[in-house]
Amino acid sequence: MRFSKTFVKTLRTAPKDETARSASYLIRAGFVHKEMAGVYDFLPFGLKVMENIKNIIREELNAIGAEELQMTALQNPEPWQKSERWDSEKVDIWFKTELSSGGELGLAPTHEEPITNMMRTYIKSYKDLPAYVYQFQTKFRNELRAKSGIMRTREFLMKDLYSFTTDEKTHNTFYHQVENAYKRIYERVGLGDCTYQTFASGGIFSKFSHEFQTIIPVGEDTVYYNKDRSIVLNEEVVIPEVLDEFKVKKEDLESTRAAEVGNIFTLRYKYSEPLDLKFTDSDGEQKTVFMGCYGIGVSRVMGVIAEKFADDKGLVWPESIAPFKYYLVGIGENGVKAAEEIYAKDPDNILFDDRDLRPGEKFADSELIGIPYRIVISDKTLAENKAEITSRKDGKTELIDIDKILDN
Amino acid sequence: MRFSKTFVKTLRTAPKDETARSASYLIRAGFVHKEMAGVYDFLPFGLKVMENIKNIIREELNAIGAEELQMTALQNPEPWQKSERWDSEKVDIWFKTELSSGGELGLAPTHEEPITNMMRTYIKSYKDLPAYVYQFQTKFRNELRAKSGIMRTREFLMKDLYSFTTDEKTHNTFYHQVENAYKRIYERVGLGDCTYQTFASGGIFSKFSHEFQTIIPVGEDTVYYNKDRSIVLNEEVVIPEVLDEFKVKKEDLESTRAAEVGNIFTLRYKYSEPLDLKFTDSDGEQKTVFMGCYGIGVSRVMGVIAEKFADDKGLVWPESIAPFKYYLVGIGENGVKAAEEIYAKDPDNILFDDRDLRPGEKFADSELIGIPYRIVISDKTLAENKAEITSRKDGKTELIDIDKILDN
Numbered sequence: 001m002r003f004s005k006t007f008v009k010t011l012r013t014a015p016k017d018e019t020a021r022s023a024s025y026l027i028r029a030g031f032v033h034k035e036m037a038g039v040y041d042f043l044p045f046g047l048k049v050m051e052n053i054k055n056i057i058r059e060e061l062n063a064i065g066a067e068e069l070q071m072t073a074l075q076n077p078e079p080w081q082k083s084e085r086w087d088s089e090k091v092d093i094w095f096k097t098e099l100s101s102g103g104e105l106g107l108a109p110t111h112e113e114p115i116t117n118m119m120r121t122y123i124k125s126y127k128d129l130p131a132y133v134y135q136f137q138t139k140f141r142n143e144l145r146a147k148s149g150i151m152r153t154r155e156f157l158m159k160d161l162y163s164f165t166t167d168e169k170t171h172n173t174f175y176h177q178v179e180n181a182y183k184r185i186y187e188r189v190g191l192g193d194c195t196y197q198t199f200a201s202g203g204i205f206s207k208f209s210h211e212f213q214t215i216i217p218v219g220e221d222t223v224y225y226n227k228d229r230s231i232v233l234n235e236e237v238v239i240p241e242v243l244d245e246f247k248v249k250k251e252d253l254e255s256t257r258a259a260e261v262g263n264i265f266t267l268r269y270k271y272s273e274p275l276d277l278k279f280t281d282s283d284g285e286q287k288t289v290f291m292g293c294y295g296i297g298v299s300r301v302m303g304v305i306a307e308k309f310a311d312d313k314g315l316v317w318p319e320s321i322a323p324f325k326y327y328l329v330g331i332g333e334n335g336v337k338a339a340e341e342i343y344a345k346d347p348d349n350i351l352f353d354d355r356d357l358r359p360g361e362k363f364a365d366s367e368l369i370g371i372p373y374r375i376v377i378s379d380k381t382l383a384e385n386k387a388e389i390t391s392r393k394d395g396k397t398e399l400i401d402i403d404k405i406l407d408n
Numbered sequence: 409m410r411f412s413k414t415f416v417k418t419l420r421t422a423p424k425d426e427t428a429r430s431a432s433y434l435i436r437a438g439f440v441h442k443e444m445a446g447v448y449d450f451l452p453f454g455l456k457v458m459e460n461i462k463n464i465i466r467e468e469l470n471a472i473g474a475e476e477l478q479m480t481a482l483q484n485p486e487p488w489q490k491s492e493r494w495d496s497e498k499v500d501i502w503f504k505t506e507l508s509s510g511g512e513l514g515l516a517p518t519h520e521e522p523i524t525n526m527m528r529t530y531i532k533s534y535k536d537l538p539a540y541v542y543q544f545q546t547k548f549r550n551e552l553r554a555k556s557g558i559m560r561t562r563e564f565l566m567k568d569l570y571s572f573t574t575d576e577k578t579h580n581t582f583y584h585q586v587e588n589a590y591k592r593i594y595e596r597v598g599l600g601d602c603t604y605q606t607f608a609s610g611g612i613f614s615k616f617s618h619e620f621q622t623i624i625p626v627g628e629d630t631v632y633y634n635k636d637r638s639i640v641l642n643e644e645v646v647i648p649e650v651l652d653e654f655k656v657k658k659e660d661l662e663s664t665r666a667a668e669v670g671n672i673f674t675l676r677y678k679y680s681e682p683l684d685l686k687f688t689d690s691d692g693e694q695k696t697v698f699m700g701c702y703g704i705g706v707s708r709v710m711g712v713i714a715e716k717f718a719d720d721k722g723l724v725w726p727e728s729i730a731p732f733k734y735y736l737v738g739i740g741e742n743g744v745k746a747a748e749e750i751y752a753k754d755p756d757n758i759l760f761d762d763r764d765l766r767p768g769e770k771f772a773d774s775e776l777i778g779i780p781y782r783i784v785i786s787d788k789t790l791a792e793n794k795a796e797i798t799s800r801k802d803g804k805t806e807l808i809d810i811d812k813i814l815d816n
Contacts, residue, residue: 006475007530007539007572033526035480041526042478050478067414070450070458072443073481073546074503074563095482097503097515099562100550107505107515118441118449122415131415138481138546142508154507155482164415 001324002343003353008043010365020218022306023149025315029369031306038146038154045369046302048323050157053298054136056188056320057159060181064174066132066161071114073138075106079113082274093141107140112293115162116271123289126166126281132174134161136298148218151259151303161294166281168268171290175266178294182212182262185296190305190318195261198223199242200234202266208237212262214304219259226253259304267291309393315370316392324351326406327371329362331378338377338402342387346406367392375405409732410751411761416451418773428626430714431557433723437777439714446554446562453777454710456731458565461706462544464596464728465567468589472582474540474569479522481546483514487521490682501549515548520701523570524679531697534574534689540582542569544706556626559667559711569702574689576676579698583674586702590620590670593704598713598726603669606631607650608642610674616645620670622712627667634661667712675699717801723778724800732759734814735779737770739786746785746810750795754814775800783813 008030015034018024026032031046042050058068074097080086086106088094095107108114115133122128139158146154161178165171179197186195195214202208211234213223225232231246233253243250271277272289281287302321309316319325328350330339336354343352351371353362359376366374376388386399389408400408416438423442426432434440439454450458466476482505488494494514496502503515516522523541530536547566554562569586573579587605594603603622610616619642621631633640639654641661651658679685680697689695710729717724727733736758738747744762751760759779761770767784774782784796794807797816808816 005473007527007536007541009530009536011529033529035482035522035526036484039480039482041480041522044475044477047476047478065413067452068455069452070455072447072449072563074443074447074548076444092508095505095513097505100500100552105503114443114449118443119415121419121441122417128415128417133415140482144508155480 001347001351003351003355006044008045010368018149019147020149020151020303020307021310022151022303022315025310025368025370026149026303026306029315029365031315032150038143038152040150040153040299042299045323049302049317049321050298052321052323053189053301054157054159057136057185057296057298060185060188061134061159061161064132064177064181066134068135069133070135071108071111071118071137073107073140075108075114077104077106079117079275080106082276083113083271084274085113093143095140095142108137109139109141110158110295111135111137111160112162112267112271112291113275116275116277116291119164119289120275120277123164123277123279126279129164129166129279129289130170130174131164132161133164134159134294148220149303149306150299151307152220153299156300157298159296159298163292163294164272164277165290165292166279166287167290171266171292175264175292178264178292179210182264182294182296186212186214186261188320189301190320191261191301191308194308196223196225196229196232196258198232198234198258199237200263201236209263209265211260211264213258214261214308215256216259216304216308217257218307219257221258221260222255223258224250224253224255259300259307261301261304262294262296264294265292267293310370313364314368317370317372319372322370322372324371325349325373326351327366327369327374328352329359329366329374329376330354331359331376334382335376335378338382338387339375342375342377342402342405349406373408377402409755409759411759411763414452416453418776426557427555428557428559428711428715429718430559430711430723433718433776433778434557434711434714437723437773439723440558446551446560448558448561448707450707453731457710457725457729458706460729460731461597461709462565462567465544465593465704465706468593468596469542469567469569472540472585472589474542476543477541478543479516479519479526479545481515481548483516483522485512485514487525487683488514490684491521491679492682493521501551503548503550516545517547517549518566518703519543519545519568520570520675520679520699521683524683524685524699527572527697528683528685531572531685531687534687537572537574537687537697538578538582539572540569542567542702556628557711557714558707559715560628561707564708565706567704567706571700571702572680572685573698573700574687574695575698579674579700583672583700586672586700587618590672590702590704594620594622594669597709597729599669599709599716602716604631604633604637604640604666606640606642606666607645607654608671609644617671617673619668619672621666622669622716623664624667624712624716625665626715627665629666629668630663631666632658632661632663667708667715669709669712670702670704672702673700675701718778721772722776725778725780727780730778730780732779733757733781734759735774735777735782736760737767737774737782737784738762739767739784742790743784743786746790746795747783750783750785750810750813757814781816785810 014024014027033041330336422432422435738744
């Protein structure tokens, strides 16, 4: 797109209360706009990044046979009362509201209860199982303190997947498929080599759950790992029993800060039992459905990526999720003319900085916004029939034939 | 997709409180699930229809230079207080909630205030105008009575577009472009020949606003039209002054029930004035930004389409927004084998009913779900190397060569 056509401008400053570097850059580069603490609008560039992440997640989940649907934000108390999660004393992040016709409602902080309740309509027999469903849905969490920019917010986009199976064995097979899908997702969004599947507390129903943690200095969590990183433990499970089980000693583990970017959880009968989600098995018996849930905070992942790769000049987006692949600048009359020709070849992948600004200002914006490749065309490069291409990631510059500039 | 792979099942009955035919069918056919009055989940088929409608809208709005973004549901009172729309006595459809850290918040019933407020960051000069931005966003409206299924709900998906211009003249040009874009949208979703642009009350700032009304017996509104339907008026403007202006007499107008499927509105300075959205014009003067807003209730449009075309057997989707183009049934061993071959050619566009059910049940489901074309293959059709194709819309059946069955 042409930069002159978007209303978005880069800003010199971000709100003073933004302590996270990523949040400051995301605001200054025009990806998000802050409504209030923990509540952010997604502007066109930011929405593109979010959609790119969503599409990668969608492809990987569809590939393992999950179906997309969309639940609602407004929540009836009833199913949550059954699972004992309605009471704000017990679950302290509820936003509650009232129907004008009478009755309390909640804004969904997660969706185990309504989805388990809904499945009672569709799951009757073992023939109706397994069922794997997911959604991209806005969650609302009444955090006392919102912080870290879009990494921990009060309103955020989450991908939540739920599995419904006849038994633990079928569950385990799918759980393992999700583990692999998640690994592919983190790989594809650019977090592959700094994200580890960790063991976390399983609560009272399973020995462990799994989290995916990205190593990052500003992470809220601490993880412990052995030398080859084959064992990575969340802090809460670094206790004698667990260390014994993994046959490691605490002194052999190193620790680092990390940010949770996903979790997968064997729920067993935690929700299906109180919400009475049963099926008739092939032997004619009534049994309770075995469940799992699997989350990825999409806007949170975007924040972690922003934080992870940013440098002192601004954001650095991995190519797979960048809003555009190229940032195009023409210098001088001939440079601009040649840039127009390049732009016409692939306008969707190019952010063409056709604004009436000095080249230096454009270069600074291209670095702040973090588009993977900057292309510059000027009389100097045209003399050789070439254009200059600079990688945002490592700053390396090459001169390439104009005809081949979009080939890499 | 294979019908055996979705958790969705058609249902024999819908909740008794659903009076709208479309709602009953949408629930029975597995497009939506009712959480409570006026709050519906979108199941996989329903989500596909919604996405198809969204994509048509998106293409038409992008084509007139509008940019997509996404605002938040949670609302700070401040901008709404400035425009005097925060008070629940004045705006009676607010859902309000409380921050655990203190302070009242609202759930956005619309977005004029936050978007006008946000634009103060980006619009400073006449050079920053015009700006045209839109979103697909969940709106929350605390309706005393929710009714008509997904046509009037408490939580719904809306496309809202806002225009910001230096003056009325630029505004009028864009307003006209939106009129045309809306006409193309209704045409493309299948409502073209029963949807009219009507004159509606303009409030205190304009003589008229425009609505788009679809003629439909269960519509909540009444519209009046002249013989050639060149003048279509909402009931509230059928008053002597207006009739004089259009040079028509009331007795020459006919009336009919209609459902509003869109509205476009010249806001002038209604929000930019109280929210102080100003720009420096080319003459150096500070001026107030001229605004317009343009809405389409996406889930409402889906409901109107469902209602409009349904017959006594179920839903009838226009091809452009149907979740699948074909519903495929193989009868007998050879029929199923041949159906598998057809399915493999275009699995995304085919709902292959591979369930272990009698053909009659599959035919009934194909009619209830309303897929545009049903393809049936059996020994009888295979004897002629053909398949039977039946149009859901008019019931017409043809025998077509198997190789060409997906060509129409």
